[in-house]
Amino acid sequence: MKHGNRILKKVYLTEAEEKYVQLKAREYGYNFSHMCRYALLHLDDTSARMKIKVTNEHNMLIEERQRQLAAIGNNINQIAHQVNIFALDGMISEQYVTDVIIPAIDELRQLYQSINMDQLFIKKRLYTK
Numbered sequence: 001m002k003h004g005n006r007i008l009k010k011v012y013l014t015e016a017e018e019k020y021v022q023l024k025a026r027e028y029g030y031n032f033s034h035m036c037r038y039a040l041l042h043l044d045d046t047s048a049r050m051k052i053k054v055t056n057e058h059n060m061l062i063e064e065r066q067r068q069l070a071a072i073g074n075n076i077n078q079i080a081h082q083v084n085i086f087a088l089d090g091m092i093s094e095q096y097v098t099d100v101i102i103p104a105i106d107e108l109r110q111l112y113q114s115i116n117m118d119q120l121f122i123k124k125r126l127y128t129k
Contacts, residue, residue: 011036021035021036050125051126054122054125054126055126057122058122058126061118061122065111065114065115065118068111069111072104072107072108072111075104075107076104076108079100079104082096082100083096083101
């Protein structure tokens with residue numbers, strides 16, 4: 001890819017980085033300059049694309065979880081309203097608590113645990129190469 005005059009560019013590396021690049025260059029049968037040119041010209045942005053993809057998936061997941069939380073919140077509000085009415089009349093039964101209130105709280109707890117697991121999975125995908 002020799003088009004025109006060559007331009008000299010300085011690159012600052014630590015000793016360890018320089019040794020690593022020299023080693024990689026030898027492995028590929030290149031000299032230092034050729035290795036650097038090749039790496040720069042063929043830089044792969046797969047990692048950045050993956051992070052964007054995971055971020056988009058994360059946003060969609062958050063929106064879905066927000067819808068689910070809103071639905072559960074509506075159910076809990078309706079339950080609280082009924083409990084208040086029954087409590088005022090002294091008519092709230094133990095069965096209502098076990099059949100309605102406890103399952104709603106369990107559903108909320110399960111959703112919360114699911115959100116936490118989703119978050120851990122997404123963080124793992126975002127921050128591991």
